[in-house]
Amino acid sequence: MPLTLASIRRAPKALLHDHLDGGLRPATVLELAEACGYDELPATDADTLGTWFRDAADSGSLERYLETFAHTVAVMQTPEGLRRVARECVEDLAEDGVVYAEVRFAPEQHLNRGLTLDEVVEHTLAGFREGEELVAAAGGRITVVCLLTAMRHAARSREIAELTVRFRDRGVGGFDIAGAEAGYPPTRHLDAFEYMRANSAHFTIHAGEAFGLPSIHEALAYCGCDRLGHGVRITDDISVPGAIADAELGLVAKYVRDTRIPLELCPSSNVQTGAVPSLDKHPFDLLARLRFRVTVNTDNRLMSDTTMSREMLKLVETFGYGWSDLERFTINAMKSAFIPFPDRLKIIDDVIKPGYAVMLG
Numbered sequence: 443m444p445l446t447l448a449s450i451r452r453a454p455k456a457l458l459h460d461h462l463d464g465g466l467r468p469a470t471v472l473e474l475a476e477a478c479g480y481d482e483l484p485a486t487d488a489d490t491l492g493t494w495f496r497d498a499a500d501s502g503s504l505e506r507y508l509e510t511f512a513h514t515v516a517v518m519q520t521p522e523g524l525r526r527v528a529r530e531c532v533e534d535l536a537e538d539g540v541v542y543a544e545v546r547f548a549p550e551q552h553l554n555r556g557l558t559l560d561e562v563v564e565h566t567l568a569g570f571r572e573g574e575e576l577v578a579a580a581g582g583r584i585t586v587v588c589l590l591t592a593m594r595h596a597a598r599s600r601e602i603a604e605l606t607v608r609f610r611d612r613g614v615g616g617f618d619i620a621g622a623e624a625g626y627p628p629t630r631h632l633d634a635f636e637y638m639r640a641n642s643a644h645f646t647i648h649a650g651e652a653f654g655l656p657s658i659h660e661a662l663a664y665c666g667c668d669r670l671g672h673g674v675r676i677t678d679d680i681s682v683p684g685a686i687a688d689a690e691l692g693l694v695a696k697y698v699r700d701t702r703i704p705l706e707l708c709p710s711s712n713v714q715t716g717a718v719p720s721l722d723k724h725p726f727d728l729l730a731r732l733r734f735r736v737t738v739n740t741d742n743r744l745m746s747d748t749t750m751s752r753e754m755l756k757l758v759e760t761f762g763y764g765w766s767d768l769e770r771f772t773i774n775a776m777k778s779a780f781i782p783f784p785d786r787l788k789i790i791d792d793v794i795k796p797g798y799a800v801m802l803g
């Protein structure tokens with residue numbers, strides 16, 4: 443089966459790093475803004491608004507990129523807004539052939555109209571369940587798990603960690619911290635991570651995106667994260683003087699590879715925020731060849747104007763990957779998911795392997 447956008451869309455895909463507030467449909471942003479009286483959007487029609495989001499995100503700075511979220515977060519402050527965005531997220535991912543997704547968002551950013559943290563999570567989870575039911579009713583299949591994010595510049599991470607554990611049996615799979623990296627090292631939130639570890643709960647940390655190796659080292663050595671959000675700057679600890687096979691790894695890079703720490707790589711987003719200069723310079727291929735546990739992710743589908751299938755196609759076009767590579771990246775992601783081991787295995791055996799067997803012919 444030739445590798446095209448259409449054929450990749452039919453292949454089963456697993457997504458670990460996708461932001462709920464970074465994946466809205468432009469038309470939904472407009473309609474929700476109208477419904478809740480938010481009048482600060484930079485455009486009045488869906489096409490122009492979609493283009494605005496992409497262009498603003500293309501500026502090459504993480505700080506500027508993060509500004510675009512003021513608009514999406516503004517229309518996600520009501521039960522209806524949260525439910526609809528969550529439901530449509532599930533429908534859009536399923537439409538793209540994603541069979542398993544972990545979608546994250548920061549509940550603390552959705553309290554402007556009086557909802558409590560618990561209510562924000564409840565409405566969002568209800569939207570995810572509605573989306574799953576709609577997909578199932580239409581003959582599709584998708585499992586969506588929610589991750590709760592704390593903002594690294596704020597001081598609510600312990601509270602959000604507790605919220606994560608409180609909802610662990612109701613659709614929340616793990617915890618994360620996100621936001622501007624420079625000046626806000628993960629160790630600022632040590633008590634939150636200690637709480638997660640004490641409760642045998644999973645977490646990932648955005649680290650090694652805008653900021654270098656020290657951020658990754660802290661996330662692993664002091665915070666004890668299960669996965670790295672992005673982690674592209676792990677390359678600061680790898681030198682390749684000649685052939686890739688002779689690459690020299692420093693202690694942190696060795697640790698990441700030896701312990702199979704999953705890297706949640708987001709090719710388009712990493713280029714947009716300036717974490718890597720261009721797609722052909724993205725270390726995805728180097729890390730894949732060195733057998734790090736690499737995974738393909740979307741990060742923010744609206745800001746990057748992307749989908750899982752498009753991210754995979756870009757990698758295929760840039761690095762020449764085939765179906766067996768895409769299958770390996772997908773199994774990498776599924777192995778690294780924050781759901782019980784038997785459930786991961788079931789999706790790998792029942793959905794992913796048979797799906798790629800068809801593609802491989």
Ligand SMILES: [Zn+2]
Nearest residue numbers: 461648671741
């Ligand atoms: Zn992210």
